[in-house]
Amino acid sequence: MLPLIVDTDTGSDDAVALLLAAASGLGDVRAVTTVAGNVPLATATRNALISLQTAGRPDVPVHEGCESPMTRALSTAQHVHGQDGMGDLDLPDPLGAAEREHAVDVLLAAPRRLPGELTLVTLGPLTNLAAALLRDRDLLRRYRHVYCMAGAADLWGNVSATAEFNVWVDPEAARVVLQAATPDQVTWIGWDVSRRDAVMTPADQLRLERIGTPMATFAHRVNRTVAEWARDVTGLSGYDLPDPVAMAVALRPELAVERERAYVDVALGDEARGQLIIDRRRSAPAPNLTLVRRVDETAFKQLLFDTCEGPR
Ligand code: RIB
Ligand code: CA
Helix, strand or coil: CEEEEEEECCCHHHHHHHHHHHHCCCEEEEEEEECCCCCCHHHHHHHHHHHHHHCCCCCCCEEECCCCCCCCCCCCCHHHHCCCCCCCCCCCCCCCCCCCCCHHHHHHHHHHHCCCCCEEEECCCCHHHHHHHCCCCCHHHHCCEEEEECCCCCCCCCCCCCECHHHHHCHHHHHHHHHHCCCCCEEEECHHHHHHHCEECHHHHHHHHHHCCHHHHHHHHHCHHHHHHHHHHHCCCCEECHHHHHHHHHHCHHHEEEEEEEEEEECCCCCCCCEEEEECCCCCCCCCEEEEEEECHHHHHHHHHHHHHCCC
16 A cells, blocks of 8 residues: 555545545555645645545544645635535534644655655645745655646646646745656646546446445535536536546556656746646756656546445
């Protein structure tokens, strides 16, 4: 099992990613850190606690992180995920609560205790990771690997014409990570992957619902408002699962069937805020990221269905 730390802004797709991390049998979740993004920080924390409880892992420590982006006001995605980020189902309060230690302190201390052993998976804006990097420029190499659900390598955006939400919310934080990243240490799985290889069609949604276990029912129901947004805004054939497909790649890297190494920066200006600037010229600086471009959709969805069926 892969020792993991998960950084999340716990919306409905993050919740499904946490099920994969905690209940697939592939991940050993050592801690979850929360960040403001889809929903305000306190809501992200509540949702993380609920998701871990649903996965049968209420023991996993949850640590609260940054409550706003580095320099900008927080823009949430509650219009996508619901006011509570989880489909507005009036889910009961979680049994547990967050720990006292701050998320950024955990992101800094954990890999010093276990150098090279921990995999970090970020599922929200990169504010926590950037804050940690400003205190330890060598942080990324202390992890075994860092996977980020971030960006849109094909410039087909979801929050704007060309930007993906996590990078758009806090583009300054994304730049801090990009300036410290190397392609051997950091892999980004962008919204282009989710849009093409992780869309839950009506048939997939019915299959998930019919599994009927508590995790399957939870995964299906919390995504109900995203399904409406997909129908009305993105025009996809169902809701997509950006965070779960990123988590699946972290747990099973062989699911990534197409990758590229490139030099990536991010636009900060208003019109192109959060857009990736990918320099593929021969004269480009040395690559700083590995970008996953395609994932084995069938294998990803099978992992999701198997996980939601629960222990055999
Ligand atoms: O653009 C998709 C990303 O933004 C996902 O992480 C989703 O949860 C939202 O945070
Ligand atoms: Ca997220």
